Amino acid sequence: MKYYIILTLLLGIIPKGNASSQRTNLDARTPGKCIAYTNLEDRVVFTCENNIKATLQLLGEGIVRMNFEELNDTLIRNTSFALTENALAKSQKINVSEQVQSYEIFTSKLIIRINKDPFQIRFFDKYQKLLLEDYEDKGFTLEGENIASRKTLRANEEFFGLGEKSGSINRRGKSFKMWNSDRPCYGVNEDPLYKSIPFFMSSYGYGIFFDNTYKSEFKMGSDSEEYYSFEAPGGQMTYYFIYGPTYKQILKGYIQLTGNPIMPPCWALGFSQSRGMLTNEKLTREIASQFRERKIPCDIIYQDIGWTQHLQDFEWKEENYDEPVQMLADLDEKGFKVIVSQDPVVSQDNKKQWKEADSLGYFTTDVRTGKSYDMPWPWGGNCGIVDFTKPEVANWWGNYQQKVIDDGVRGFWTDMGEPAWSNEEDTDRLFMQHYLGMHDEIHNVYGLTWDKVVTEEFEKRNPNTRIFQMTRAAYAGMQKYTFGWSGDSGNGNDVLSGWANLKQQIPVALSAGMGLIPFWTSDISGYCGDISDKEEMGELYARWMQFGIFNPLSRAHHEGNNAVEPWEFGPEVEQICKKAIELKYQLFPYIYTYAREAYETGLPIMRAVVLEYPDDKETYHLNNQFLFGKDIMVAPVVEKGASQVKIYLPEGEWIDFSNGTRLYQGKTWIEYPVEIETIPIFVKKGSIIPTMPVMQYIGEDPNYPLLLDVYPAAKNRKALLNVYEDDGISNDYKQDVYAERILECKTTEDAFEISHEIKNHNEFHWVKRNVLIRLHCQQKPKKLLLDTHKVKRFRLNKTGQIDFDKQDKAVWAWDEQKKQCLVMIPNTMEFSKLHVEK
Incomplete structure (x- = not known):
């Protein structure tokens, strides 16, 4: 690993973030004329007259790495925090064709032209359509330590991405800053927020990942109608051009660089309950009992940070928990999993652990004093900031967090990882020295380095067990380690005025998804604001719930001791929310199928x-x-x-x-x-939607029947879906141990032909399930054949359902009111084709 070994010598005790006024004002330099190139086979280095070199690498037929630096730059820098270990190992051989005025590089998908005078890069697809070009000679500019890249902006070009950001999903005409910020009750257009994902996609069929951890800024046409730019006050100009041409292909190229998203445990896709003061055994047991008595499905109960004796010793607070291990066991019997919060700090009041970490050098230091940095913290008093960039810290932290895993806790909620109170205005934080650099470089990746430790140490101590980890602050590549939530949303001044905040969570969610955060949630109810009038709050809570059950990780949460369990808002709201949560559980086979797609392709749910x-x-x-x-x-x-x-x-x-x-x-x-x-x-017509009966928690009935709603396509077209299934809790999915039910419904002039096949990959022990097909059609069928056997007709019972337990052969029924043909196939029968004659 490379280390930032001379930064302090260069800066003395003044961090770069505070030193801008001390820099010499230099004119911005561009590369100027390209005077030579060197082909090193796996990369090409272009030497330019203004003491700048540009290095081009091919990391695939459609992925190009560009790096700019001064010729005499000898500073040893960190390797990328975002890339996978072998991303750069995929570098391909490059052939350069030199012309009078340019150099040309061809791949099966791209044509790259580099104009010599001035140096200018232009990307074309193989049909010579211009995708992206440097704006004039300003593809790279260097002014002091500030770096920038300007690209030509087309009149009809649109931009999407940049991760979990406020505002419209379309980024055109706006600017965005990357600086992980603790912004409680953030406004509907506030920027920056908690996460920094410097990756976007263009409607011209390409994506850009600017791999720079400093306080970068993206000006997507906000400064000019002629160009857009991405820039940073330090670090290297390294960016990746990712060709699509579709957004789906761009996302797949991005995960080729930064890693596939991990899949959550199956139970994580159920419903979760939390609140700020849910930090004691009595309340936890009461809430769990209420969910089961009221028959409202729920899988997870969170414990916020007050569960600990001290920050962050992973010890149960003695006055709050009588028998925490027994509590966890009792809740587990009822189908509940407990997730606990952790903060990346050690309180000075936690004398034993603080002294231990301080003596081992496990905290960030203050360059003014050389001692552990004294960080004010929102609770628990002043703290030491654990330096997760130091390799020795990982095992130490892993041992601490494992204590509660051994007790029966099922995962973590990593909170305050900006670290908290380190926003732009908090310039004193820039005096923090991390093992791998000063805080202006490490700030945006601090949460990522923490999440990496949490996941890797969990997996080391709990072999082949899927981690649950949900985080607030992160950087590009977070999807390899963790899931996300949108932080402290809602209206803190007046909780009842939180409608705009709810509305804004939709584009925040969609932008998070396009920044490779496919497993995400908002705090249902909005985190901020005291709830004094539950009846008045009921409508907003119900609407937030109706949105929140479509968040892959649905969690109700609110600040303080504001209770936001569904029954708190009256019987009508309770029933509305119960119905919404039940819908989420019914859709579990559909959601889990798309969870696998997210893992494979990066596409969000x-x-x-x-x-x-x-x-x-x-x-x-x-x-x-x-x-x-x-x-x-x-x-x-x-x-x-x-x-x-x-x-x-x-x-x-x-x-x-x-x-x-x-x-x-x-x-x-x-x-x-x-x-x-x-x-x-x-x-959409032409779809197959797999569902299951309502359960009180995921896995309550592992042998649940599979219900298939088939919405046939138009004549001579097909509805298709592969329903995914694995064990739900291990990491075997990474080794492709799973089964898929391959379904197809073809519509002909006279019939619907439904084919069915189960593919078992790598000896996965799949469950034989009863299957109920609900074929949505306008007329009662004339007859049904299952393979070659005629299917007997059956009458629905008084509730309009078929009783699986009383059938040992396939039967069908017609529901005139719903215009559905219902076909029940017991798990004792294997079939490959169902013929439904119109």
Whole structure:
């Protein structure tokens, strides 16, 4: 590992973040004329007249690494915090063709032209369509320590990404800063926030990942209509050009560089309950009992930071917990998993651990004194900041956190990892020295280095066990280690005025997804604000819940001792929320299938509509609705007292999920009527939606029947889906140990042909399930054949259902009201084709 060994000598005791006024004002330098190149096979180095060299590497047919630095730059820098270990090892041989005025490099997907005078890079696809070019000679500028890259901005170019940011999903015309910031009750357009993901995608079919950990800034046409730029006050100009041309392909290229997202344990995709003062055994047991008595599904109960005796000794607070180990065992019997918070600090009041870490040099230091940096903390008194960039810290921290895992805790919630109170205005933090550098370089990756330690140390001590870790502050590449939530949302001045904050969480979620945070949640109810009028709060809470159950990691949470359990807001709201949570559990097979897709491709489960319909200009600014997976459209109600919602439906035909007989034509806006219990949900015609019966927790019935809602496509077209299944708790999924149920429904003139195949990968022990097919069609079928055998017709019972326990053969029934053909196939029967004659 390379170390930042001469930085302190260069700066004395003045950190770079405070030294800008001391720099000599230098004119901005550009590379100027390219005077030579050297082909080192796996990279090409272009030497330019202004003492600047540009290095180009191919990391795939469509991924190009560009690096600029001064010729005499001998500073030893850190390797990338974001890239996978072998990302640069994929460097490919380059052939350079020199022309009179330029150099040309060809791949199977790209043509790269480098103009000689002045040095200018231009990227084309193989059809000579211009994708990206340097703006004039300013593809790289150096002014003192400030670096920048300007690119030509086309009149019709749109931008998406940059991670968990406020504002519209379309970044065109705005500027954004990367500086992980603790912003409680942040405004609807506030920037920066908690995470720094310096990666974006262009409507011209490419993505840019600017791998710089300093306080970088992205000006996406905010300064000029002619160019956009990305820049930083220090570090190297290293960026990656990622060719698509589709957004999906760009995302796949990004994870090739920064790593595949880890899959959460299956139970993490259930419902979670939390609150700021949920930090004692009695309250935890009471809440768990209420969920089960009221039959509201729930899998996780969080313990906020007050659960510890001291920050951060991982000891149960003695006055709050009588028998914590027994509590965990009792909750586990009822299907609850407990997640505890951890902060990246050790309180000075925690004398034993603080002295231990201080003597070992495990804290960040203050360059003014050479001693452990004295960090004021929101609670627990002043603290030492644990330096996770120091290799020896990992095992030490891993031993501490393992104590509660051995007790029965199932995972962690890593909070305050900016670290807290280290925002732009908190310039004293810039005097912090980390093992791998000064704080201005490490700040944005501090949370990432912590999350990396938490995950790797957990996996070392708990072999082949899937980690649950949810984090607030992070950098690019976080998806390899952790999941995310959007921090302290809501209106702190007036909780009842939090409607704008709820509305803004939708584009925040979608942008998080496009920044490779596919497993994400908002704090249902909004974290901020005292709730004094539960009845008045009921509508906002219900609407936040209806949005939140479509967050992959659904968590209700609020500050202090503000209780936000569903029953706190009256019987009507409780029933509305119960129904919403039950829907999440019913959709589990669908959600889990798309969780696997997120792991493989980087595609989020909650996805901006533009990812699936990139050529539809109406999708460029769709901030109030999203696709859930590929086939379900959700438009949460986010206006107080709303009686209708304006929704855009893209091309195709869309079926009202709550009324399977109501069909809408696509490429149009509709006005959809809503009541307080309404969640506008639509299914695209030509889809298969797998569900399961409602359970009180994921895994309550591991032999659950699989329910398949089939919405046939138009004539001569197919509905397709591969339903994914694995053990839900191990890391065997990384070795492709799983089963998939391959489903296809072809519509012909006279019939629906449903094919079914189970593929078992690497000897996964899959569950034989009862299957109920609900075929949504307009007319009662004439007859059904399962493979070659005629299926006997059966009458529905009084509740309109088929009783699986009383059937040992396939049967079918017709539901006239819902226009559904129901086919029950018991788990004792294997079948490959179902023929439904119209």
